[in-house]
Amino acid sequence: MSEPRPAIVVLSQTHLQLARRLVGLVDAELHGLRGRVGTADVLFDSTARHVGDLFRSGRPIIGVMASGALIRLLAPQLTDKHNEPPVLSVSQDGSSIVPLLGGHHGANDLARLIADGIGGHAAITTAGDLQFGIALDAPPQGYVLINPQAAKPVMAALIGGETAKLSGANDWLEQSTIAFSDNGSVVLTTTALATVPRENELVFAPRVLCLGIGCERGAPAEEVIALAEETLAQAGLTAKALTGVFSIDLKADETAIHAVAGHFGVPARFFDAGRLEQEADRLENPSDIVFAEVGCHGVAEGAALAAAGADGDLVVAKRKSRRATCAVAKALQPVAATLPGKARGTLYIVGIGPGSDGWRSPEVSDMIGRSTDLVGYSLYLDLVAGLSHGKARHDFDLGKEEARVRHAMELAGEGRTVSLVCSGDAGIYAMATLAFELLDKGRTGRDADGGLSDAAGRVEISVSPGISALQAAAARTGAPLGHDFCTISLSDLLTPWPDIERRVRAAAEGDFVIAFYNPVSRRRRTQLAFAKEELLKHRPGDTPVVLATNLGREGENVRIVPLASLNVDDVDMLTVVIAGSSQSRTVRTGDGREWVYTPRGYAAKEGSVLDGKEAAE
Structure with missing residues (x-):
């Protein structure tokens, strides 16, 4: 189970260089005070609230600030020393590194690591560390x-x-x-x-006990957990000594296996049938039936022994419930930090919005931070460069969508944690759809019908939303999406042009606000012109149209033009076009700025300003 990344908290541009050195030393995330720090992985407005949120979430905190200031910020949060995360203060010249809280939970080790890296002094004050060289309440891994x-x-x-x-x-x-x-x-x-x-x-x-599990597909989690608990109890073993839950790789996506691992708070790891079959001579209950099914003579016993290693012993032979089996092996020494076997891979499909730090969600930043590999179009990976330290980067050219999605899924199939980085929202004209499309093709191998390898088809997938281009364009210009709207891609690379024509006509007749994606390309110059002419049949020539280019990035250009004056040559591949409905309006504020909005449709009802939910009631 991955530990949360430390947060380096910096309050001044003056100390940003030191903070960035710390990020590189401890693989941390940089958090900066908005308005005082120019760029950071995460920008915040209230130092007290943000530091308090980090502490409550269990994130290690390294503050580039005075110890007293950090103590006062956290004072209201201090309740239980056994559950507090590491908190350190680094003096603004880097000369002193002070573990304030969680010394035995990693703060002392972090202080020593930082001191060695920047030539400062680690001010360790915990008595056990000083007198005995260890902390009895913070034993080492294992x-x-x-x-x-x-x-x-x-x-x-x-x-x-x-x-x-x-x-x-x-x-x-x-x-x-x-x-x-x-x-x-x-x-x-x-x-x-x-x-x-x-x-x-x-x-x-x-941590010397290795719990091997085998089960039928779809076995109830509660049954498998109960079997594991009974097995340990009857053998007089403590679950605290478990190093992990182990099984065959065909079960990498089995819910019950991961439920057992979660129940005991240990990782789940998986072996292929060939590795399990190497343990055949050490099994107490080899089975030809199991061999015919999965290619090895025992899953529970084999996986436990494979995890325990050649010097390990089977201490509990296979026990059965209705739909599961369980066995326990004991390693000679506590199992190392890198467990044997392969983890179930994780694929994060993340939308980074237009690309600016302020428009990227904390969840997306956290997912990228936890990843071992980043996959995406080179420009998108450049936009998250601040989060990519220590990660393998896999760049793809524009237009190689299927190749990059397949590559990301196969990397995850190797047991890695991979972020597939998309602009805007990952599920709107983006890579999330393609990932599920590849899954739907089946697990018949890369060279058969375009499907995925079996391992890639068993990875854990999470999709995290981002601010879409249409949301960003709308926000920059007011509220053009204030009533019913739709999106239409004008690219005919994947959708036949007759289908696009039909959708444009229907949306125009239905009087929807329309966000046009992929409005033009180097070779496509007529589609947007067709859409303009079709819209003019159903709405006035002064209908506002938003043209938004490079949203949230350098070179941002947002314009509002009347529909009748829309010029295709003013639009490029990086432009989102939002065409208002017949009800859309423009309004100018006192500073002379022009805004677009679409009334919510309730104005005719005696001037009611109720929102949609209240009006429905």
Whole structure:
């Protein structure tokens, strides 16, 4: 499970250079105060509200500001030290890095990393780190403290001179400077067994248990979770020692498998049948029936053993429920940070709006930030360059839509987290449709009928909206979409021109406000002229038409012209055209600016200003 990216908070352009160095050091996202900082991944208006939101969401915070200022900003949020994220203050000259909160949750490590990178001093103040070189309430990756509430008195006793008795192998504890003795008053236990800690005892669970799961397609999640819980309980094992849930790659998109992983708070990983079959000699319950079905003699036992490695042992043989199987293997050492097997890939299909930071949603920024790979048209990837540090970039030329979508899905099929970057909204004349179209072709292989590989067809997909070109153009000019509207693409590359003609005539007759996408190209100059003439049959020549080019980017140009004066030569491929209905109007404000709006249609009803919902009621 991916950890949230740190947020570097900077309040002044003067300190932006230092903040950008920190972004590169810790793979963070840059958050800047609007009006004081020119460019950032995220711009905010209220420092107190924004920092509070970051803290409540569990995001690590690195503030390039005085410690006192950051403390005062967060004071109202401080409740539970066990659940607070790392919070650090970096002095504005970079000389001091102070972990303020969450020292044992990563803040101390971040402080050391930053200090090494910029030549500053990490002001570590937590007693355990200073005296013993470790923090008992923040064990390293691979261990979980079962009873964190007991850590404070145990640490106090050790700092006060008491000795500790070590129960169970634990390299991390053995390498510390804690004083150990066979009759120590404090007990530090490491075990994968379910146990109730005694007074003055800390129990650490090593992440050595590998849970193998097999199940029928569509098996109920609650059944598989219950089987896993019963299997661990009957073996006397603690779920805290689980390192992951493992299965065959054919189950990478199986809801129940991911439900089990989510229930225990561990990752899910998958092996192909060939890798599982390598464990055939170690299985206690090999099955020819399973081999005939999926190509290996056991899924639950095989996956558990494959995850535990050659030195691991099967500690719970296959157990069954009505539609699932379960087994547990134990690794010799806590499983490394990089788990064996392949993760289910993730494809984010994101709309970045017109491209400016201010018009990109926080969700989209977060998805791009969590990705390992970015795929898209080169211009679109350039527009999110501030979020692309440390990510593989896959550039495609304009017009290579299917190639880029297929590439993104196949990358995700390899277990990566991929953002397919689209301008505007990803679902409006964009790549989301093409992704689902490829899925709908079936999983018959890339070279058969244009379908996807099996792995690419099993990835997790999320679509995040962006501000569409028609919304941006409307916002720049007022409210032309205030009543019924439609969108029509004038490109005949994918839609036959007779179909486009029919839609234009119907929309013109229906008196819709119309947003025209792809109005012209180098070779297409007649379609927009046809639309103009068709509209003039049904609405006045002074009907306002919005021409919006390069919205939200350098070179933005927004014009309002009468329909009768619309000139095709004033429109290019980067222009969105919004033609008003017969009811659309223009109005000038006191500063001389012209706006377009379309009445909501209720003015005739005794001057009512109720909104649509209230009027319906």
